[in-house]
Amino acid sequence: MPLRFRLNGRDKQILESTDLAFLYKLVRVMKNPKTKFNEVDFVTKGEDYLFNYVNNNVGGVDEGRRNFLKGILIGVAVTTVAGIVPGLRVLIPPVQSVSGFPKTLILDSSGNPIKASTLPVNSPIIMVFPYPLQNEINFLLNLGDENGNPVEVPPTTVVVPQTGDKYQFPGGVGPNKSIVAYSAICQHLGCTPPYIHFYPPKYVNISQVTAPEPNKLTVQAVQAAKSAKVPAIIHCDCHGSTYDPYHGAAVLTGPTVRPLPTIVLEWDSSTDYLYAIGAVGVPTYPMSSNGVPSNDPSADLDESQFGASVGDKTEISETNPFSS
Amino acid sequence: MGNRVSNWFKERINMEDLPFFRTPDYMYHVGDWLGALVAAAFFYTVISGLIILLYYDPAAGYQSTETIINKVPYGSVVLYSHLYGAYAMIILAFVHMFRNYFVGAYKKPREIVWILGVLMLALTLGASFLGYSLIGDVLAVSAVDVGAGILGSLGLSSLVPILFGNYSAGDYTRVLAMHIILVALIGLLFLIHFFLADLQYGMMPSRKVKDKAPAVYPKSEWQKFNPWWPRNFIYMMSLIFLTWGFILIIPNALVYFTFPQIANPFLNPKPAPPPNSPAAATVTTYPPWFFLFVYKIADFPGSVLVDMTIALFIPLIYLLVVPFIDRSPYLHPLKRRVFTWIGILMMIYLIQSSLWGDLAPGVPVSMSEILEVYLPPAIITGLGIFLIPWEKVSKGLSKGMSNPPTMLAFTFVTLAFASSMIYFLTTLSLASLATVISLGSIFVILAKLLTPYVMRAQQDENAVSVEEASKVLEKKKRIAQIIMIILFIVAIPIVVTMWTIPPTGYYSNLFGVDLGVLFLILGEEFSLYHYVVYKKPVEKEE
Known part of the structure; x- marks a missing residue:
């Protein structure tokens, strides 16, 4: 108041x-x-x-x-x-929870889906595509004999020399069951193309021993190919590891003690498209050091190593190691 | 206990003695605090920018932008409000600049403050352009192409790699670094600008107190005013949170709408498709809205050098040297009519060219079109400014101002403005745009000149005593108090909903809207608290 x-x-x-x-x-x-x-x-x-x-x-x-x-x-x-x-x-950074391998359509370098029946046989051009993560590159190969005719790649059992473990390689796909895909990162010390690449039959001979890097073959590699009766090989110029693409990229010569991991492909016969659907064998280098074959995708899907998932499409990039 | 704690801090920090400008009661109006708004927008943009920096990958600009929007929790909220924080800062910086231009704040002794401000505006536009380029969408890439093209035709192509690095190869490292460097420079200049403006000269007294330069309070006088703590702090908080509220609400609400092409540069916060996608072919490219005026003036006849001189160099140099051309001590806009006229024209031309650039981007213009668009505003505003009689204005708008001819003229201008607006809306041509803007500015000037008189006439009728005024004020304060309580109650359910909004996906932007509303409420609470606790019935301009 x-x-x-x-x-x-x-x-x-x-x-x-x-x-x-x-x-x-x-x-x-x-x-x-x-x-x-x-x-x-x-x-x-x-x-x-x-x-x-x-x-x-x-x-x-x-x-x-x-x-x-x-x-x-x-x-x-x-x-x-x-x-x-x-x-x-x-x-909180987003964690991509990838629980399994994606099913990924493989595109050619211009962005169109690749056709399995038009894939060149024994091509000297390195064709790699990332899968399942962006930094995990893999060869795409259409294998043939010495005359360039596609050959069927049968399923087989692959041995990991480091541990003696075995796993089942599913074989080729496509109209001739001749198309395979392997990790393009060498299991020895992680060299990548063009140091490691596919040598078509015409390059697998003794004259290639004197070729310049990265196309040089070792004498052991040529002999091993001959004794295993395989017309073409995957060879790494860094230290001379050789793999047999016709038998699940099994080890032909050291120093590698592990085969290249296989990317499992699926061929859609109605569209002729190719899909990557998984991986077998040891994990991608360097996750593979224990030599134990793994079907656990988490080993291959560790983002901290290999970047984000490629998603449902992956594009091929091409380089020709033999051009020079 | 609480008192003892607060006293402990009081003794040690001694906020009352902070050397900031002590503010007289009548200056607690937003017009005197526009710089604080710019600073608030600046700090919001810096904070949100630092959060984005945690995720942005300059090696994959567009991809990481998309990742931030789609995958990072509330990433789109932060990214879009970062964009609109920059927008707000640009708009507020222009408002701040033009306000100080018209009140003559660039005059002695504040020349350096003014020049630093102009440089900061230029840096802000530059930093914003670089930030916009970091999105890596088709618009950003084409904007950089245009920018590089302009630099090239000015003979400055050596600047392109310095500013943009390997941009065209998809490597945005350099752009990101430059963006941050420019912002850091703005921060540095801001410190000097603020130091001089606030600590050295203090805020500009009202024209009624000092109508001539140098307009400063002597230090002895300003010691009588309110210390920075706590009143200025509270007022500043209200401004900061209100600004932040709008910065958050607007973009996060706009996300839920789609716009016609002409509104896209202003209202669409989302990135456009990437430049290498098929969808990019159908996108009309346009620069960010704050460079639309440059984009349009580049369509003028003549070389790029001439166009850029008109669009950028002349205005920039004019603004930098205006303290040295306008040397009269008078502060009233009508005592320096030429400069007032130039200022109004700059404003009109800025808006006009920007809108023109939006309506007809990249369409070449002829000389006659230029005259048609830019001449009428110059003539109309010129006539308007030079015909207003100073004597009558200076006498506080005595009755002479409201004589029948003046009123008739005002009615005429009002009607003309209204009809030109309708004409503009129906025809949407450049001539109609020019007319509506210039008539609009005349209307605003006249209305502003006449309103004080009309308002005063009303006040005189029921002249109120201080006693009466304080009673009315007390009533208003009671209402303010009730509003404070209501706002508090409203804030609680908003917070509860915020805890339920998913961090990614379609609904995540509602989080930004809610947070913005919360900031608005907080800012309003500060504002009401300030009103209730500090507002005096009579705040005379001393």
Whole structure:
């Protein structure tokens, strides 16, 4: 209730009750020895001293109301923080949960689906496609005999020399069952094309021993191909590892102690398209070091090593190692 | 206990004695705080940009943009609001600049503050262009091509690898680095700009206090005003959160709409298709909206050098040297009519060329079209500005201003403006656009000149005493208090829904909308708190 008095027949208000309370409080604070009002400072510094004094010690008019509003303000601030908290998930990098191998359509280098029946036989051109992750490259091969006719690649059992483990190679696909795909990362120390690549029959002879890198064959490789009666081989120029593409990329010569992993292909006879659907054998280098064949895709699908999944399409890139 | 803790901090931090500008009561209006809005947008964009930096891969620009949008939790919320934070910063920087241009803030002693501000605007446009290029969609690639082409025809092709690196080969490392470097430069200049503007000279007094340069409060005088803590802090918080709220709400709501082509440069936050996709062939390419004006002026006849001189160099150099050309001490816009006129024209031309670039991108224009578009605003605004009699304005718009001829003229302008608007909406031609903008600006000027008079006339009738005013204010404060409580209650269900919104996918952008609303509420709470606690019944301009 405000303080009023009557003047010339009119009510004149002089003081709000809150103001009165404020004054009372101020006087009490000023008398308190702890927060003594310094008259000397007041005289020298003037009004400023008074304002600061009041602000610091009494907190202005209507402290209760101010505290109530402060409470609301802090409440809303806390609420806002509670709203931001789920947003902090933005800091958690998305983990691609790949539970299995994707079924991926293989495209040629211009982006059209590759046709199995037009795939050149024994091509000297290195055709690689990434699968199942973007940095895992694989050869796509259409195998033939010395005369360039496609040959059927039968299923077979492949041995891992490092451990003696065995696994089943599914054989070729396509109209002639001659198309196969193997990892293009050498199991010895991880060399990639053009150091490791496919040598068509006309290059698998002793004259290739003197060819320049990366097309050089070792004498052992040529002999091993001859004794195994395979017309063409996959050979790595880094250290001379040789693989037999007709038998699941089994080891022909060291120093490698593991065959190249096989990419399982599927041929759709109505459209003539080729799909990559999985992998067998040891995992992609360097995950394969224990030499244990694995059908557990997680070994091949470790993103930290090989990037994101290729998804449902993968594109071939071509280079010709023999051009120069 | 709480008091003891807060006292402990008070003694050690001593916020009252911060050397920031002490602000008089009458300056707590957004017009005096436009710089704070720009800074708020800047800081939002920096924070969101740093979050994006955790994910962006410059070796795969478009792909990683898509990954951020589709895979990263709330990635699209952060990315789109980063874009609109930059948009907000550009718009607010223009508003801030033009406001200070018209109040004459570039005059002594604030020349350096002004020049730093102009440089920051240029850097902001540059950083925004580079940021826009990082998306790697067909629009970004074509914008970079155009930019590189312009540099090439200016004989500056050696700058292209410096700015863009191996951009055309899909390697955005250099663009990303440049983007960050420019933003860091903006931050550095901002520190100096702020230091000079706030600590050295303080905010510009009202023209009623000082109508001549140098418009500064003497330090002894500004010691009487409100210290930075806590009042300025609270007011600043309200501005920051309101700005952030809009930056979050607008793009995240726009995501759910599709737009006609002419609205795309302004309203579509989503990236366009990648340049190597079949869909890219059907996309009309356009630069980001803040460079549409350059894009249109590049269609002018004459060499690229001439066009760029018109579009960029002349305005930039003019803005940099204007403190040294306009040497009169007068601050009122009508006491420096030529500069006011140039300022209004710059604004009109900026808007006009941008809209023209949006409606007819890349269509060459003839000399007669240029005259048709750019001459009428110059004549109309020129006549308007030079015919307003200073004597009458200076007398606080005495009754002479509202005599029948003036009122008749105002009515005429209003009607002409309204009909030109209808004409523009029905014909959508360039001439009609030019007419509507120039008549609109005349209308705004006249309306602004006349309103104070009309408002005052009303006030005089029921002249209120301080006592009366404080009663009314107290009533308003009670209402403000109730609104504060209601907003608090509204905020709670919003937070609850936010916990249920999926972090990716179609609905994830609702999180951005909700967070924006929450920021708006928080900003409004700060604003209301400021009103209730600090607002005085009479805040005279001292």
